[in-house]
Amino acid sequence: MAEGEKLIPINIEDEMKSAYIDYSMSVIVSRALPDVRDGLKPVHRRVLFGMHELGVRSNSSYKKSARIVGEVLGKYHPHGDTSVYDTMVRMAQEWSLRYMLVDGQGNFGSIDGDSPAAMRYTEARMRKISEDMLADIDKETVDHRLNFDDTLEEPTVLPTRIPGLLVNGASGIAVGMATNMPPHNLTEVVDGTVAYIENNDIEIEELITHVKAPDFPTGGIIYGYDGVKEAFETGRGKIVMRGRANIEEVNGRECIIVNEIPYQVNKADMIKKTADLVNDKKLDGIATIRDESDRNGMRIVYVLKRDAIPNIVLNKLYKYTALQSSFSVNNIALVNGRPQLLNLKDLIHYFVEHRHEVVVRRTKYELRKAEERAHILEGLIIASDNIDEVIALIRASSNAEEAREKLIERFKLTEIQARAIVEMRLRQLTGLEQDKLRSEYDELLKTIEDLKDILDKKDRRMEIIKNELLEVKDKYGDERRSTIEYAGGDLSIEDMIPNEKVVITISHAGYIKRTPLSEYKTQNRGGVGQKASTTRNEDFLEDIFVGTNHQYMIFFTQKGKCFWMRVYEIPEGTKTSKGRAIQNLINIEQDDKVKAFICTQDLKDEEYINNHFVIMATKKGQVKKTSLEQYSRPRTNGINAITIKEGDELLEAKLTTGDSQVMLAVKSGKAIRFEESKTRPMGRNASGVRGITLANDKDEVVGMITVNNPQEETVLVVSENGYGKRTFIDDPETGEETYRITNRGGKGVKTISVTDKTGSLVAIKSVSDKDGLMIINKSGIAIRMDIADLRTMGRATQGVKLINLKNDDSIAAVAKVVYDEDSIEGEEMDDNLEDGTAIDSNQEENNNEN
Numbered sequence: 111m112a113e114g115e116k117l118i119p120i121n122i123e124d125e126m127k128s129a130y131i132d133y134s135m136s137v138i139v140s141r142a143l144p145d146v147r148d149g150l151k152p153v154h155r156r157v158l159f160g161m162h163e164l165g166v167r168s169n170s171s172y173k174k175s176a177r178i179v180g181e182v183l184g185k186y187h188p189h190g191d192t193s194v195y196d197t198m199v200r201m202a203q204e205w206s207l208r209y210m211l212v213d214g215q216g217n218f219g220s221i222d223g224d225s226p227a228a229m230r231y232t233e234a235r236m237r238k239i240s241e242d243m244l245a246d247i248d249k250e251t252v253d254h255r256l257n258f259d260d261t262l263e264e265p266t267v268l269p270t271r272i273p274g275l276l277v278n279g280a281s282g283i284a285v286g287m288a289t290n291m292p293p294h295n296l297t298e299v300v301d302g303t304v305a306y307i308e309n310n311d312i313e314i315e316e317l318i319t320h321v322k323a324p325d326f327p328t329g330g331i332i333y334g335y336d337g338v339k340e341a342f343e344t345g346r347g348k349i350v351m352r353g354r355a356n357i358e359e360v361n362g363r364e365c366i367i368v369n370e371i372p373y374q375v376n377k378a379d380m381i382k383k384t385a386d387l388v389n390d391k392k393l394d395g396i397a398t399i400r401d402e403s404d405r406n407g408m409r410i411v412y413v414l415k416r417d418a419i420p421n422i423v424l425n426k427l428y429k430y431t432a433l434q435s436s437f438s439v440n441n442i443a444l445v446n447g448r449p450q451l452l453n454l455k456d457l458i459h460y461f462v463e464h465r466h467e468v469v470v471r472r473t474k475y476e477l478r479k480a481e482e483r484a485h486i487l488e489g490l491i492i493a494s495d496n497i498d499e500v501i502a503l504i505r506a507s508s509n510a511e512e513a514r515e516k517l518i519e520r521f522k523l524t525e526i527q528a529r530a531i532v533e534m535r536l537r538q539l540t541g542l543e544q545d546k547l548r549s550e551y552d553e554l555l556k557t558i559e560d561l562k563d564i565l566d567k568k569d570r571r572m573e574i575i576k577n578e579l580l581e582v583k584d585k586y587g588d589e590r591r592s593t594i595e596y597a598g599g600d601l602s603i604e605d606m607i608p609n610e611k612v613v614i615t616i617s618h619a620g621y622i623k624r625t626p627l628s629e630y631k632t633q634n635r636g637g638v639g640q641k642a643s644t645t646r647n648e649d650f651l652e653d654i655f656v657g658t659n660h661q662y663m664i665f666f667t668q669k670g671k672c673f674w675m676r677v678y679e680i681p682e683g684t685k686t687s688k689g690r691a692i693q694n695l696i697n698i699e700q701d702d703k704v705k706a707f708i709c710t711q712d713l714k715d716e717e718y719i720n721n722h723f724v725i726m727a728t729k730k731g732q733v734k735k736t737s738l739e740q741y742s743r744p745r746t747n748g749i750n751a752i753t754i755k756e757g758d759e760l761l762e763a764k765l766t767t768g769d770s771q772v773m774l775a776v777k778s779g780k781a782i783r784f785e786e787s788k789t790r791p792m793g794r795n796a797s798g799v800r801g802i803t804l805a806n807d808k809d810e811v812v813g814m815i816t817v818n819n820p821q822e823e824t825v826l827v828v829s830e831n832g833y834g835k836r837t838f839i840d841d842p843e844t845g846e847e848t849y850r851i852t853n854r855g856g857k858g859v860k861t862i863s864v865t866d867k868t869g870s871l872v873a874i875k876s877v878s879d880k881d882g883l884m885i886i887n888k889s890g891i892a893i894r895m896d897i898a899d900l901r902t903m904g905r906a907t908q909g910v911k912l913i914n915l916k917n918d919d920s921i922a923a924v925a926k927v928v929y930d931e932d933s934i935e936g937e938e939m940d941d942n943l944e945d946g947t948a949i950d951s952n953q954e955e956n957n958n959e960n
Contacts, residue, residue, distance in 0.1 A: 134285035138449055142282035143289055146443040146452065147267045147464035148243065149274025151282060153197045156186040158211065159265055161236050162244050172215045172233035179229050188258045191229070198234060199226045207278050208293035208327045209586060211240045221328070221371075221408075222378035239586050243270040249475040251468045269468040271582050273299050273461045275443060276321070287449055289442040292324035292341075292349065292373075297587035299458075300579045306458045307576050314343050314455055321454060322594060323349075324437070329370035329591040330354055333434070338594075341439035342454040351592075353433040357420040360411065363397075364420050366427070368410040370591075372435040377403070380432040381410060393430055395423040417681035417690050465575045470565065477561040480554050482526075487551040489527025493534065494544045496521070500531065609660040613884075614680060615689065616654075616704055623689030624680045627656065654884055654925035661709040664741055665692075666726065667702045668759035672751035672794075674744030677709070697747050706763035713742040723766050723791060726751065727774055727801055727814040730758040733854065734798030735789045738765065753797040762814040770816040773839075773849065775827060775861055775874035777812050778805045782858035783839070783849040786816070800855040813874040821845065824902055826877045827862045828885070828912065830869035830920045835862065835909030836877065836902045848905050863908040873924035881926050885913050888922040897926075 144151050150158070160182035166173045179194045187194055200206045202214030205221045216232035219225055226232065246269050254263035268274075279293040302320035306312055323338045331352040332338060341347030351372035358367050371377055381401055387393040395418030402409040414423055428434035441452045445460060452460070493500045503520060507513035514528040523531070537543060564570050612624040657663065659678040666672050673696040681690045692704055706726070711718060722738040734752050741749070754760060764772075766786055775781040782802045789799055802811065817823055820840040828834035840847050849859060862871055877883070879898040886892050893913050903909070913921070 138284040138287065139444065139447055142284035143287075143442060143444050143449055144275055144280040144282070144291075145267055146275060146445050146450075146457065146460040148270040149276070149278060149280060149443075150243075150268065151280070153187055153189075153193060154201065154211075155268055156182050156264065157194060157198050157201065158236070158240055158244060158268065159247075160186060161212075161234075161240075162247065166235045168213065168236050168238040168241060170235060172213075172235050175214075175216075175229035175232040175234050178234060185262055186257050186264045195229045199232075202234060205328050208325060208591075209239055209272070209277055209296060211237055211243070211278075213237045221376070223376040239272060242582060242585075243268050243272050243274060245269065245271055246468065246472050249472045251471045251475070267464070269472075271465070271578050272296070272586075273303060273458070275461070276457055279324075280443070284449070287442055288440060290438055290440045291443070292437055292439055293326060294321055294323075295325035295588070295590050297583055298322060298325070298590075300583040300587065302454075303458050303462060303579055304576055306455070307462060307572050310459075312455070314453065317454055317458070318342055322590075324439075324592065325590050326351065326373035326592045328373050328375075329593075330372050332592050332594045335594065335596045337436075337439075341441070345439070345441035345451040345453045345456070347439045349437040349439060351435050351437055352428060352595075354593075355424055355427075355433070357424070360413070363416070364414045364418070366412040366414065366420060366424050368412070368433065369408055371408065371410075372432065373437060375432045375435055377401070377408070377410070384412075384427065384431045384433075387430055393426055395419070395426070416687070417683070419678065419682055422678070462575065465578075466571060469571050469574055473561050473564045473571075477558060477565065480558050480561060484551060484554045484558060485524070486527060486530045487547060487554065489521075489523050489530055490534065490538070490547055491551060492521050492523065492527075493517075493531045494539070494547060497539060504532065609658050611656060611658055612677065612682075614655045614657055614663075614677070614707075615886075616692065617689065620692045620698075620703060621689035622680055622692050622695065622704075623683035623687060624659075624677065625683055625685055629685045654886060654923055655707060655709075656925070657709040661711065662713050664708050664710065664724075664763075665696060665698075665704045666706040666708075666751050666760055666763045667698060667748075668705045668754075668761075669699065669702045670750060670752040670754040670760050671698070671702065671748040672741060673698065673748045674713075674741070705760050708763055708765045710738065710765060713738075721767060723768050723786075724751070724763055725766055725770075725772060725786065725789070725814070725816065726763045726798065727761050727772075727811055728752070728754065728758045728798070729761050729810045730755070731774070731776075731800060731802040731804055731811055732758065732798040733772065733774070733789055733801030733814075734796060735766075735786065735791050736794055736796075737791050740794050750794050753795055755797060761811055764814060764816045766816050770818050771820065771851065772801070772854075773815045773817060773825065773874065773876075774802045774811050774858070775813050775871055776802060776804060776809050776858065777870045777872075778809045779860055779862045779864035779871050780805065780858035781825070781827075781849060781861035781874065782854070782856055783817070783847075783851050784854040784856075785851065788854050803855060803857045805857070812871050815874055815876040817876060820847075823876050823878060825849070825861070826873075826875045826883070826897070826900070826924075826926075827871060827909070828873045828875075828921060828924045829862060829864065829909070830872045831867065832911055832913040832915050832921060833862075833868040833909040834900070834912040834924075835907060836897070836900045837861070837905050838902055860906045863906055865908060868908050869920065872921055875924060875926050877926055883912075884925045885921060886923045886925075887913070887915065887919050889916075889919045891919075 140152055142151065148155065161178055164173065164178065164181050166178065175195060175198065178198065179191050182194050183191055198212055199214070199218050202210055202212040202218050204210060212234050213236065214232060214234050217227035218232065247265060251269040253266045255266050257264050275291065276294045276299045277296050279291040281290045282288065298321045302317050305317065305320050318339065323332050331354055333350040333352045337348040337350060341349065353368045353372055354370040355366050355368045358365055371380065381399055384393065385399055388396045395415055396412050397415045398413045400411040400413070402411055412423070412427070414420060441457065442449050443452060500517070503516050504513045507516055510532050513532050517523055517528040517531055518525065564574070611627040613627050614622065614624050616622045657677050661677050663675045663677050664672055665675065675696065680695070683689050692698055698704070708724065713719060719739040719742045720737065723735050724738055724741065726734045752760060768786065770786045771783055772786050773781055773783045792798070804810065815825065817839055821842045824836040824838050826834060826836050838848050862868065864870060877897045881897045882894055883897055884892060884894050
């Protein structure tokens with residue numbers, strides 16, 4: 111041991127405790143947490159002050175970043191150069207700070223996480239907003255302290271006019287605590303601060319009307335407001351952020367286009383992780399991902415697969431990728447050197463308090479300077495009034511010291527005034543200069559009075575703070591970038607999907623799709639029709655239904671099984687697309703086929719399911735009624751709906767309330783009508799009771815309808831060669847039954863006169879004047895017409911021609927389109943389809959390409 115040294119034994123536990131506490135306090139106070147007053151951490155403050163000292167203003171030329179970093183390192187910040195440069199880089203990135211504080215020239219990195227160029231290659235200068243953070247720093251407005259080697263002084267806080275902490279936020283990890291504060295919109299923050307100045311007792315509820323929510327530099331959507339409100343009220347909360355996405359069609363493919371992503375999300379990482387999810391089959395529906403971002407803005411394109419539902423894919427992107435992220439607000443900042451959790455009102459309060467102190471100190475400084483100058487001017491005015499005597503006195507003195515003493519003695523001046531007179535220039539003896547002295551002195555007296563008034567009255571000081579804030583708002587205020595979706599929250603998939611009307615089509619080979627009803631045009635009776643679907647060889651559309659996206663669909667197959675699905679889960683297709691095989695959507699057996707479907711409302715509503723029934727009919731004339739409640743617990747493999755006897759198959763299923771009448775029609779042209787109450791409810795496994803007696807072995811049931819208002823409803827029957835007619839169920843004038851009510855199981859009455867010309871009966875539908883009609887031929891041609899165009903006629907007539915069939919074509923399916931004012935109106939008729947002309951050649955070519 112060297113001479114003069116001594117060892118002091120110390121308990122290692124005590125040393126560890128005190129050393130660690132010292133270290134953690136240093137990190138908390140001098141590194142990781144921002145000051146509540148200017149919103150800056152020491153390193154940010156030192157960078158800005160270093161630039162200020164260097165004279166690198168917003169209107170001066172750029173200076174090498176290395177030069178600025180060197181200045182800050184050498185004078186104020188005794189840490190690594192990367193810490194200073196990284197700070198400066200972040201202050202120049204538009205995706206990191208809501209209001210950038212540094213104007214960078216060169217490569218300052220990218221939102222993809224690319225590193226900035228080394229500091230020897232980049233240049234920087236202050237932005238105008240930073241100058242407002244340093245405004246009045248030379249007027250003793252803030253305390254200074256000695257730097258690390260006690261050779262220079264640095265400010266402990268900036269006299270900022272900008273509410274930096276609210277406007278740009280902050281994040282930092284200290285020891286045992288962290289802070290994470292979101293940025294806000296300057297215009298809103300100023301409005302909120304002004305409201306607080308006008309009423310110090312303002313409630314947070316009212317402040318929220320000004321400062322609505324955080325405003326992130328990358329824009330995006332704030333999804334849900336509960337977290338925002340909680341953060342404003344308590345200082346802690348979780349804000350859900352979403353990228354801004356639109357669904358567009360690009361080159362005939364549906365795409366999700368993302369133009370804005372959540373704050374602090376690395377775009378390249380987000381795309382890579384999404385691609386990994388797609389490759390691992392955890393995220394389906396996306397074909398390719400392209401990043402088309404350029405200097406004009408961000409554009410990420412998710413190209414969807416043809417059968418994908420855009421809204422569902424988008425919802426999955428939000429759920430599984432960083433396209434939806436959360437920002438955990440934790441408003442911890444240093445208040446008088448101590449970390450504190452702050453709510454919105456606290457943040458505004460401490461900023462206003464700081465501004466108030468700055469204004470007081472600035473006013474005191476200006477008052478002192480004004481009084482000092484007035485004191486000198488008083489002396490100069492005395493000298494100019496007695497100029498000849500002063501000159502003689504100075505000339506008679508042997509040196510300046512003697513002259514000063516004589517002046518003090520003769521004119522009762524102070525040392526300062528005497529020195530000013532001795533150092534006067536000759537030009538100040540002119541008359542003009544003497545007038546200037548007097549007017550300057552008068553102005554100064556007014557200024558001194560004004561400054562004293564400011565120091566006396568708090569109201570005036572607050573008015574000054576308010577006016578300076580409004581100036582800041584005019585200079586730097588801008589529109590919000592992040593929009594707020596107040597209704598956001600844990601939404602289910604169906605909330606993402608509009609509940610619009612759709613046409614569901616099922617082809618003979620079992621392909622299904624849904625198409626918006628608006629894609630179909632209204633045509634006149636007798637038209638040839640539009641190309642409706644591109645189907646495989648010898649396939650044709652067999653069933654067509656109209657429903658809405660949110661309804662529950664129950665499929666019934668010809669073997670008597672029943673499957674359950676939501677309408678929006680059916681893949682969307684255009685009018686000309688083929689659709690998707692039902693086998694891929696529900697676990698249907700290979701040799702089975704969907705024959706009927708019903709759309710129901712909420713299957714979890716007990717009252718609804720207990721008061722509704724499903725009536726089924728088979729080809730051989732069996733009918734069966736079962737409570738809807740029996741179908742409210744679906745299984746993926748389907749459940750039995752009816753036991754089908756050999757040689758028979760399920761044909762139709764309808765939803766009823768238990769008070770309807772049932773009508774069945776058979777191929778030979780007969781129809782029967784009976785009360786629904788004649789069939790008692792049975793279990794799912796029953797095979798039913800006889801509904802109609804068939805004329806012969808070749809005869810079969812073609813359809814079933816349910817009747818609720820016999821005097822208003824009409825029956826439409828269509829034969830396979832395109833003939834059809836409407837008949838009232840009960841005569842509306844006489845009330846006489848056109849189709850008389852009989853017991854179930856009878857042979858029925860004639861509903862259409864079947865001849866070779868008309869062909870066999872193929873469909874029976876219940877229709878009214880407001881309905882539309884869709885007829886599909888086996889060749890895939892569809893025609894849509896208004897039921898109102900068909901007059902009603904007698905029960906036994908053969909009807910009128912509904913559609914012109916070419917060659918050996920015949921009708922495959924007939925469907926009713928329920929009237930909807932929004933989507934079916936006369937005005938929507940296609941100009942190219944007058945008198946049933948075919949679609950124009952361009953469209954025909956497109957159809958052929960598809």
